Amino acid sequence: MHFVDAKGILTAKNGVHGMNVYRGCSHGCVYCDSRSRCYHMEHAFEDIEVKRNSPELLERALRSKRKRCMIGTGAMSDPYMHCERELGLTRRCLEIIRDYSFGATVLTKSDLVLRDAGLFLEIHHRAKCVVQMTLTTWDDGLCSILEPGACPTRRRVEALAELREMGIPTVVWMAPVLPYINDTEENIAAILDACVRTGVRGIVCFDMGMTLREGDREYYYAALDRHFPGLKERYIREYGDAYILSSPNAGNLTRLFRETCIRHNILYRAEDCFAYLNALPESAPRQMSLF
DSSP states (O other): OEEEOOSOOEEEETTEEEEOSEESOSSOOTTOGGGSGGGOOOSOTTSOEEETTHHHHHHHHHHHOSSOOEEEEOSSSOTTSHHHHHHOHHHHHHHHHHHTTOEEEEEESOGGGGGGHHHHHHHHHHSOEEEEEEOOOSSHHHHHHHSTTSOOHHHHHHHHHHHHHTTOOEEEEOOOOOTTTTOOHHHHHHHHHHHHHHTOSEEEOOTTEEEOOTTHHHHHHHHHHHHSTTHHHHHHHHHTTOSEEEOTTHHHHHHHHHHHHHHTTOBOSHHHHHHHHHOOOTTSOOOOOOO
């Protein structure tokens, strides 16, 4: 872990506003796209870059914005990885979002998110707050291989249930789906059942597959060699250097996914999920910070 003074913290692209107070991640997920070389990370991925001046930069940015919006975090690194327990930078930024009555959405694989449940509720009452949780693998043994630094899937589901009971809306990312690893109907059905039971508002899933780019591909293939001997060679034969790798069972899995979501009134089209995440109610009052 190392500390830097960042030049900026809030980004905007196509009307979507995001922030990442950390760069890199300690979860060690074998498939993580953030390892890809296209992101030009100049330090080891596990050597977390901490943007220590994030709260100051965020407050400066929100103070100058004329129109409120939703602000998301977690797209490039988990805002609730292990160092957040000690540093609390994500929480400080969320407090600023609350004070300025902006909306917030976080994406995580950690039950540490429950630490800030009360803060999420305050943001939701003033504007809007959505907690997103990634669920890829129902079997906790397999989960410990694919996502070794993250908490078990069942604990994430318990966190979703607690948040929903408090009245905080939730969305699940059921991605990636790794060919020949977690792309079984049993796995997908178990995750969908958990989503139904915990009352999630939407499920983001991209065509029952995964993506691989330079940097990410090498790390993933090394993990396959360690844990699934011979599978790397099968990937190379079937997918070559393709960016998108769809599961051979994608048709059946997609049908199961869509039918389940339609039956239980869960958003399932990616564009609908993102529209929901980025929409901020106009009626919420703006309250300026006292600090």
